[in-house]
Amino acid sequence: MEPTILSGDLVIYRPINSTKNLLKEGSIVVLMHPLKNKTLIVKRIDLIEKDAIMLLGDNQSRSIDSRQFGLIQKEAIKGIVESIVRTNSSSQNNIGIIQKICPDVF
Numbered sequence: 001m002e003p004t005i006l007s008g009d010l011v012i013y014r015p016i017n018s019t020k021n022l023l024k025e026g027s028i029v030v031l032m033h034p035l036k037n038k039t040l041i042v043k044r045i046d047l048i049e050k051d052a053i054m055l056l057g058d059n060q061s062r063s064i065d066s067r068q069f070g071l072i073q074k075e076a077i078k079g080i081v082e083s084i085v086r087t088n089s090s091s092q093n094n095i096g097i098i099q100k101i102c103p104d105v106f
Contacts, residue, residue, distance in 0.1 A: 027045045043065055
């Protein structure tokens with residue numbers, strides 16, 4: 001998800017129980033990796049169909065996303081990213097910067 005989310009960033013997300021009307025194209029979401037058990041991933045919603053979603057990473061030349069694992073079911077989404085906090089271990093020196101994501105969702 002670089003450059004939006006850097007290695008070491010703290011991602012704050014709001015868990016969702018129902019995806020009804022919360023998911024929008026452009027939103028950044030958290031979900032379990034469809035091909036790797038017990039691995040959470042963060043991707044951006046590119047396209048929403050009736051029951052499925054296409055997800056893309058922001059760094060499309062390196063991202064593993066719907067182009068490899070296909071569309072995912074809406075129920076697979078665990079939450080919507082609310083904020084990103086840069087930490088000491090982030091790839092850049094913007095320590096302590098909080099970046100709000102998708103403010104229109106909340």
